[in-house]
Amino acid sequence: MNASEITANRRMKRIKNFSKVARAILLALLIVEGLALMALPVLALELPRALKSEAAFKNCSSLVAVLFVFLVTSNFFRLFTRLSDGHLFDSQTIACLERAGKWWIIAGIVKTIFDSLAAAIFRADNVVINGPNGIIAGLIMFFIAWLFGEAQKLREEQELTV
Amino acid sequence: MNSNKISPKINARLDRIKKAARVCQCLLGTNVVFGVYCALAFLFAWPFPHRIRIPISPNHIYSSLSEMPGEIFALFLVQEGLIMAAYVALFALFRLYGQGILFSVRNILLIRVLGYCIIINWLLNYQMQSALADMALSMTPLFVGLMIIFVAWVMDEGRKIREEQELTV
Numbered sequence: 001m002n003a004s005e006i007t008a009n010r011r012m013k014r015i016k017n018f019s020k021v022a023r024a025i026l027l028a029l030l031i032v033e034g035l036a037l038m039a040l041p042v043l044a045l046e047l048p049r050a051l052k053s054e055a056a057f058k059n060c061s062s063l064v065a066v067l068f069v070f071l072v073t074s075n076f077f078r079l080f081t082r083l084s085d086g087h088l089f090d091s092q093t094i095a096c097l098e099r100a101g102k103w104w105i106i107a108g109i110v111k112t113i114f115d116s117l118a119a120a121i122f123r124a125d126n127v128v129i130n131g132p133n134g135i136i137a138g139l140i141m142f143f144i145a146w147l148f149g150e151a152q153k154l155r156e157e158q159e160l161t162v
Numbered sequence: 163m164n165s166n167k168i169s170p171k172i173n174a175r176l177d178r179i180k181k182a183a184r185v186c187q188c189l190l191g192t193n194v195v196f197g198v199y200c201a202l203a204f205l206f207a208w209p210f211p212h213r214i215r216i217p218i219s220p221n222h223i224y225s226s227l228s229e230m231p232g233e234i235f236a237l238f239l240v241q242e243g244l245i246m247a248a249y250v251a252l253f254a255l256f257r258l259y260g261q262g263i264l265f266s267v268r269n270i271l272l273i274r275v276l277g278y279c280i281i282i283n284w285l286l287n288y289q290m291q292s293a294l295a296d297m298a299l300s301m302t303p304l305f306v307g308l309m310i311i312f313v314a315w316v317m318d319e320g321r322k323i324r325e326e327q328e329l330t331v
Binding site: 004005007008011012014015018022076083088089133134137140141143144146147150151153154157158 | 171265300305309316327
C-alpha cells in the first residue's frame with residue numbers, strides 16, 4: 001500500500017468515525033421522537049378542544065409536526081448509516097439526503113400552515129411563524145442532494161467517454 | 163462507447179446545473195434588494211406597503227426603531243451584516259456553479275462560510291432572546307449550519323481522496 005492509499009484510508013476512516021457518532025445521536029433523537037409519536041392517540045382526544053383552546057391547538061399541531069420531524073430524522077439516520085459504511089457519494093446516499101430535504105420542506109409547510117391558523121383563529125399577535133426556517137433548510141438539503149446527484153452522473157458519463 | 167453520443171449528454175447536464183445556478187442567483191439578487199430595502203425602511207421609516215415588524219421573540223415584536231433597546235439594536239445590526247455576508251457567499255457560490263465549477267476548494271470554503279454564518283446567526287438570536295429573558299429559539303438553524311459544515315467537510319475529504327488517487331501511479 002503506497003502513501004496516498006494510506007492517507008485515503010485514513011480520511012475514509014475519519015468520515016466513517018464521525019458518521020458513527022452522528023448516527024448514534026440521531027438514533028437517540030429517533031427514540032425520543034418515537035416515544036412522542038406514541039402520544040398521537042391523545043390527538044384524537046384533544047381535537048374537539050383544539051379549535052377552542054390555543055394550548056390544545058398547539059399540542060395537536062406539535063404532535064403532527066413530530067411525525068414529519070421523525071421522517072426527516074430517519075432519513076438523516078439512513079444517510080449517516082451509509083456514510084459510516086463508506087458509501088460517500090453513491091446514488092442511494094444521495095437519495096437519502098434528497099428524501100430528508102423533501103420531508104423537511106413538507107414539515108416546514110405544515111408548521112407554517114399550523115402557525116398561520118393559530119394566528120388567524122386565536123387572533124394572537126405574538127405567534128412567530130418559524131415554518132419557513134424548515135422550508136429553507138429543506139430546500140438547501142434538496143439542492144445539495146441534486147447537485148451531488150448531477151455531479152455523480154457527470155462523473156459516470158465522463159468515465160464512459162473514450 | 164461512442165464519444166460523440168456521450169459528450170452532448172455531459173454538456174446537457176452541465177448546462178442544467180448552470181441554468182439552475184443562474185436562476186438561484188437572480189432569486190438571491192431580488193431577495194437581497196428586497197431585504198435591504200425592508201431593513202432600511204425599518205431603520206429610517208421609509209415607505210412600505212405593510213408595517214414592518216421585527217420579531218425577536220414571541221413577546222418582543224418591534225415595529226419601529228425607537229421601541230428597540232440599545233443592546234438589541236446593536237445585535238440586530240450585527241445580524242443584518244452577517245446575513246449580507248451570507249448572501250454574498252451564496253451569490254459567489256452560485257456564480258461558481260454557473261461557471262461549471264462544482265467541487266473546487268473555493269466552493270467548499272464558501273459552503274463552510276455559509277454554515278458558520280447560520281450558526282453565528284443562531285447564537286445572535288440566542289443572545290438577543292437571553293437579553294430580553296424571553297426564549298423561543300428554534301434548533302433548526304443550528305442543525306442546518308452543522309449539517310452544511312459537515313457536508314463541506316465530506317466534500318473536502320472526498321476531493322482530497324480523489325486527488326491522491328489520481329496522483330497514484
